[in-house]
Amino acid sequence: MLRRTLALVVTNVALGATLVVGAALPAAAAPAAIAPAAVTTLTYDDSAAAEFKTAVAQGVAIWNSSVTNVRIVKATAGQRVNIRVIADNGWPRATLGPVRATGSGTVWMGRLAVSQGYNVVRIAAHEFGHSLGLPDRRTGLCSDLMSGSSAPVSCANANPSAAERSRVQSNYAGFAVTRTQVTGRPVVIMDAA
Ligand SMILES: [Zn+2]
The missing domain is CATH 3.40.390.10 (Collagenase (Catalytic Domain))
Incomplete structure (x- = not known):
């Protein structure tokens, strides 16, 4: 059980790292990463x-x-x-x-x-x-x-x-963006329900 929890944390960290990398992309790619397009x-x-x-x-x-x-x-x-x-x-x-x-x-x-x-x-x-x-x-x-x-x-x-x-x-405006990208704590919230 503990191992499984730790594995999840690692996954979350990995996702966070992915987001950080995405934010650091060149200007041309940046809008797609932060645009409130989530439906x-x-x-x-x-x-x-x-x-x-x-x-x-x-x-x-x-x-x-x-x-x-x-x-x-x-x-x-x-x-x-x-x-x-x-x-x-x-x-x-x-x-x-x-x-x-x-x-x-x-x-x-x-x-x-x-x-x-x-x-x-x-x-x-x-x-x-x-x-x-x-x-x-x-x-x-x-x-x-x-x-x-x-x-x-x-x-x-x-x-x-x-x-x-x-x-x-x-x-429903910007909800997914707020919860999954801006706060940087998506998995905890999404798994809560
Ligand atoms: Zn009614």
């Missing part, structure tokens, strides 16, 4: 999403086409799952994020709202909005995704507003 990729698992799988995929696709700092992809077999999607008979709900690549959250696709006539793709996109760190804002406006059920039941808009997109962008 957070989150995985989701819809194996318990029952009849909502298609709506969930559509809600995810909407977010992927609305923001660039975070991407949501379906988890492959054996891959770490960040967001579990579960169908149940309650109201839709979700863990409030922003979920990180090292973290996890849950989206519940509750049938109560669907049975009352609320748009199922809007529900999926709204709940994933929570996963990405957006709280509810009951503005009553159909143009707001996070207005949820305060908008009319007939509201079929599943797209986030400009303000909602912007906030998610901010939630």
Whole structure:
């Protein structure tokens, strides 16, 4: 056990050394080493999403086409799952994020709202909005995704507003860079979860 721990430390030191070498590269190569280009990729698992799988995929696709700092992809077999999607008979709900690549959250696709006539793709996109760190804002406006059920039941808009997109962008801006490159302590944090 002790040997294994020591081996990890050595690996970390080696990574740190690699980063230092990278920072010392000629000017032409330096921007690539420090540019905040990291995109957070989150995985989701819809194996318990029952009849909502298609709506969930559509809600995810909407977010992927609305923001660039975070991407949501379906988890492959054996891959770490960040967001579990579960169908149940309650109201839709979700863990409030922003979920990180090292973290996890849950989206519940509750049938109560669907049975009352609320748009199922809007529900999926709204709940994933929570996963990405957006709280509810009951503005009553159909143009707001996070207005949820305060908008009319007939509201079929599943797209986030400009303000909602912007906030998610901010939630994921530069995160990976801060955690993995600037602090120089990436492995400890990434392995914690
Ligand atoms: Zn909500």
